[in-house]
Amino acid sequence: MGSKRVYSICAMCTGRCPIVVDVEDNEVEHIWGNPYLLGGYNLCPRGAAGKTLLNDSERPKTPLIRDGERGSGKWRSVSWDEALDYVADNLKKVIDNYGAKSVVLSDRGGAITEFEKAFIAAIGSPNYFNHHATCSNSIHNAHLSVAGLARNGVTYDYKNAKYLVSFGRNLLESLVTGEAKNVIDMIENGGKLVQVDVRWNYTAAKADRFFMINPGTDYALALALIHVIIRDSLYDVDFVQRWTVGFDELSNFVKPYTPEFAEKETGISAADIVKLAHDVGNAKPSVIFHLGWMTAWYSNDFYLRRAICSLNALLGTYEAKGGLIINKGPGSLGKPLKSLLSQIPKSNEPRFDGCGTKYPHLSGQWGLAQELASVLLTDEPYPVRAYIAFRHDPLASLPDPDYIRSAYKKLDLLVSIDINFSETGWFSDVILPEDTYLERTDHVIARNGSKPGYILRQAAVQRRFDTRPRSWIFKELANRLGVGQYFPYNNIEELIAWQLDGTGYSLEDFNEKGYIDLVDKPIMWDRVDGLKFKTPSGKIEFISKKLEDVGVPSFIPYEKPIELKPGRFRLVTSKCALHTQGRTTSNNKLLNEYVSENHIYIHEDRANELGIKEGDLLEVENEGEKQHIKSKLTKYIHPDVAFMLHGFGDDVPLRTRSYGRGASDIRLQKGLAKVAIGGNCPYTECTVSIKKIK
């Protein structure tokens, strides 16, 4: 182990695992999991490979200003002063001509988002949004409507769960270290994992039961489970009476959705559905129906997620041992962190993306990334002319990137702030290179959970190139736009002291373990009197008046998925343990050695019909878009499904390891950069044809 240990937070994916970095002579010797929080030095392969990111020269090393057409790859290396002046001058022009609301900013979301949120608010724009349109928007909005809780407003008590039912959440491959470890602990303790998916994967391989469901029919399964749980009185009567509204309406609504009905739709036998309902009924309340992680699946996903939330409520899993524990923050103990954002007057302007107006039921907290393109093209509800994409790569994550790119052409200013040459960066006017997570200290964040506290990302080594931390970049931009007073610090240490003011803690308190616990024992609210659901009724709302008042029904009938035309496949994508959002990991030297391209998995019977053998180069087509990718054949995928890993088909030539490797799923997802009722892009409604390249 090195001569210095620095506790910090990983940033190789959005899991933000707590880490400890061993450092020797300003070099990272090794990155481990934080043993105090993970029960060992365990850390997933992406986290381990973070060491390679630090000295990688295939990332932007200085600020860059475009020196040719957008996307031409011609850049001029400039000083920070020149780059920041350029950005500020062009932002001023847009603000003068169109108003502050014409500047929009996005990030990937998460907990470390104060600087960018403060910046966009400080200049007077309401238009912060994040990547969740292509991730968790539908579960976020569904959980808010049912329980008044954010998607991440609960923590899953896996270790004590007796039953974990996952609708396609690939917990052991699209993995977060602590979560995967806890799920394995649950299995070792005798807990049962039930995996429902359209393809077998390594999570299914560990499951007690695996159900290969017909694609797009998950909602029928969820409704049938509710049907049986109510019909056979398997629900938690006390919890339902005390903490829910609309039980009778829910009971009536699910009457037609018998197990026999669901069998026809899902392909899962009625007997299996009844057995599962009884199994979870007997195990209640130590049951988890996982709400989902990336839930940008179908147009009706909002209702699937509402049904999954309802299953948890019926079984009384909220605030139960082995269930869904409602997160408590430091604020609940009277020790909130001071927030930059709360010092800034809120804009009264409507949002560009229609959250709260065109889409009255959708939260503007995360916004609608997919709407920017149509707003740019139509100037409705108003013109947007400047966009700052901060550690967010919409051109590598939103469906149909050519369409998105064509809309971005209308921007007067496109800025990318990132550690990577992202696809969006490649098309932008200015790239402001950020320090990697190993080189920078961020603001303190609240650890929300049953043991509230604080945690901090801290620089482990000095920066390698002419990059800067976000705390400095946004302050410098704010200074140039005359709103520097909202960034009341000269360096990160001052900001941290300001944040912690009144809590009785200081920066030094993070040295020992990397985090601060405010309590010794987990806080569990009283299940009779103490639960706090932030809905209008203070209860779980099967029937939501708030939704219905704006014309959104609480329930919608199950509808069959859009029919699959003969010869076509439904395109399904996911991640693996070695790669996450591709632009963080695909060009990583170590991870690229393991998985340098993606493959398309199809059922061997379908492959036989098409004369396709393992390893053949295939052409995958949708609406004129063609991608080339090698085949893998399997028995354990639904015959209607073609599967590939997301995040490949890199277009940025400076990323030499991943450039041109594999196929892009998003390019095939033509026309799906649209807003489904949950605020999600309905990714999985993409269908493709597949043929062998002669």
Next chain:
Amino acid sequence: MGKYYIFQDQKRCIGCYACELHCKTKNNAPEGAKLCRIVPTGPQVVKGVPRMHFVFMPCFHCEKPWCVYACPTGAMIKRSKDGIVYVKEDLCIGCKNCITACPWGVPQWNSEKGKVMKCDYCMDRIDQGLQPACVTGCTTGALKFISPSEASQVKREKFAKDISPLKK
């Protein structure tokens, strides 16, 4: 005498390759060199679900290491105090005899140095009272660095629990 053994708990292993990545970063193994390996086998249907078996392959640190006998320069050494088989890099001439000799393909080619490198259980860590990087970093804690007799005991206990009619 070989003192150590890496026990792999199949129930906990998820085939994520964290062991390999921790090994590679710890030992600065260049592209192509993998001092330990996870070899996925399967899927095969057992009790209705397709299962995987992820075989963990570090060096076995044999009592009679063929690689040591095959090495013409004395670069491949079995450490007397604990049986760790390792490469003394400055003596290695890159003849690859050890690669030929090892029945399990354990010695790896370091293309950057033109020498052989292999799993030495992270000997420098062992000497500091730590455990090999693969074991320490494993995502789910599926690997355990124990003695061969302890491994036998762990296996027996697991088997006994599995067959016991008295489930917890």
